[in-house]
Amino acid sequence: MSEEDILQSTKTVIQGLEALKNEHGKMLENILESMQTSSIDTNKIEEKASLLRKSMDMIELGIGEAQVMMQLGNHLQNLEAEKHKLRSQVKRLCQENAWLRDELATSQKRLHDCEQSNAIYSVELEHLKFLKDVKQYDLNENTSTLDKNSSSTNISSSGQTTDLVNDLFPNDDEIYMDQHDTTGGNQSRRFGSYADLMMSPSQSSSGGFISSTGYEIPARLKTLHNLVIQYASQGRYEVAVPLCRQALEDLEKTSGHQHPDVATMLNILALVYRDQSKFKEAAALLNDALAIREKTLGPDHPAVAATLNNLAVLYGKRNKFKEAEILCKRALDIREKCLGPLHPDVAKQLNNLALLCQNQGKYDDVESYYKRAIDIYTKTLGIDDPNVAKTKNNLASAYLKQQKYKEAEIIYKDVLTRAQEKEFSNKSSSRIQQQQQETQSGITNENYDAQGGWYKTILADQPTVTTTLKNLSLLYRRQGKYEAAEALENCAARARKDPQAILQALNIVKQTNLNTQQQLPSSSMS
Structure with a gap:
């Protein structure tokens, strides 16, 4: 049975007990009146009246218990209603909490976007100030x-x-x-x-x-x-x-x-x-x-x-x-x-x-274009211009791809020889100038090597020299001259810091060619 059915049955029981109580009350009144008017045995009448009173007391007790059940039922209904109300409030609070979290996340994202925009605007503002200063400088400089x-x-x-x-x-x-x-x-x-x-x-x-x-x-x-x-x-x-x-x-x-x-x-x-x-x-x-x-x-x-x-x-x-x-x-x-x-x-x-x-793979055109570029650089910028060495190095690399090892080696050696002569010329002129300064001031420059008198400078076209040494070492590897190739790679690694690396590389090339020439007769005899 449901709670509502129990309460409805309890109301019906209360009504029945009320009716039964009224009937017992009328019966008790009738017995008491007959006891006063009749001469029947009073003991039996008293006994009946006592039983009726006990029944009425039991009926009163049943009515009271039924009313307590009704009150408990009402109280439980009130508690259930309160429970539903609290659940609704909790649900609403959860929804408000989720909304507040979304608002917080949105606000944080807006704050982050604003900070980024502020940083970008700051950079742009610096750019504009820089451009303004540079333009003003250009106006003054160009006018003069x-x-x-x-x-x-x-x-x-x-x-x-x-x-x-x-x-x-x-x-x-x-x-x-x-x-x-x-x-x-x-x-x-x-x-x-x-x-x-x-x-x-x-x-x-x-x-x-x-x-x-x-x-x-x-x-x-x-x-x-x-x-x-x-x-x-x-x-x-x-x-x-x-x-x-x-x-x-x-x-x-x-x-x-x-x-x-x-x-x-x-x-x-x-x-x-x-x-x-x-x-x-x-x-x-x-x-x-x-x-x-x-x-x-x-x-x-x-x-x-x-x-x-x-x-x-x-x-x-x-x-x-x-x-x-x-x-x-x-x-x-x-x-x-x-x-x-x-x-x-x-x-x-x-x-x-x-x-x-x-x-x-158009190597005939490649050779023609590179040679013409070398001629232009040499005539307009001079034989010692870095572009001359780089173009020669590229022409030699094209020969290397075609397995024209002899032509490639000649150009690589020419690039290294010219770089070594240029470096020696630069050092000699620098040393003369330094000696003149030392004569006037009496101060010795620490950039001179005490043993050989070499001036410690970095080659202006050092990347080209390093590339040439590596390409030449690759050429020797393809020819099976692994020892010479490793020696040239070592020179390439030291070329930036050691001014004598080019000279050592040229000596390696000469020694390699000499060994090759010495091996030719014995191989031909066999």
Whole structure:
């Protein structure tokens, strides 16, 4: 039975007991009246009255117990109602607690976002202050040096004033490395570098640079470009990319999309994307920049050659060597037309073109391009220019890939001999100057070796020398000359700190060749 059924039965019992009590009361009254009027035995009447009284007492007790049960039932119902009320309150409190937790988490996230935004704004504020200071400095500096810069411009074949186009040619340490690096080094080295801030022919008084087409490039783009390079080199693309995008958006609002400044900014942003291996986005930006420059500056402008070279570099990184070669050849034609056939930038373009041909196995073209680049560097910059040694080293590496070991060894030895002679010449001149200073001051310089008198200096082209030694050691390993190869690797490891490492390497090469010549007769006799 349920609680409600029990309470209903208890009410029915109480009603029945009440009726029974009333009947007993009437019966007791009748007995007492008959006892007064009749002469029947009073003892029996008293006995009946006593029984009736006991029954009434029992009925009273039953009624009382039934009423207690009713009260208990009501009390339990009240307790259950209170219990439900408390449960509802607990549920509401839990919901409020969960809501407060969500609000706290949301507030903490907002606080974190605000802190990040504050940090970004602080960095941008520092950038703006830096740009303002640099621009002010450029204005003052350019105003004072305008006449000097105007008189230092070159004259092209067409009679127009021209200057170097500082575009995306690879860095000195990277220009001659391809995806099949013979030194066994990192194959993911950059094919190009950040240098595509187009410097036009003459400098204006406002701090910009004006080309023959009348296009003025603001100096702030150069500063912004250097700032982007700094952040990108540190891997801080979350700062570099928004900085470029904001500058690009501002330029498009003020100058329109079809403006040379927009093309320059597109080139810079493309370099950042390329450095992140986002080649699809970089290609889209460079093609857009190329279309703008061709339309605004003409198809044969040096800035067009710069963007063409950037696209060639991008295609080279994606192993699209044929498409890259076409772009690179067009850039070469533009540079030859604008800068002349003996300009160093033409030699750089030849190096890029040779590298693309080498990846396609076109070794005849590779040899022709490298030799022409060596000739240009030698005539314009001198035999001791680092680019000469690097291009020679690359030509020797191309020979090494073709198993032309003799030709490669001759060039490697020439590079090392020239570096040793250059180092000896530098040390001799430095020692003479130092001796003159010592004679005047009486102070001995500690940079001289007490035994041999060698001046402890670091080679200016030490990376090229190290690469040459490693390549030459690889050549000897392929020829089975393992002892000489290990000795050259040891010299390469010591070349930066030990100025005599080159001389020791040359002695090893001479001794190796001598041993080889001595072994030839005995082998022929057998």
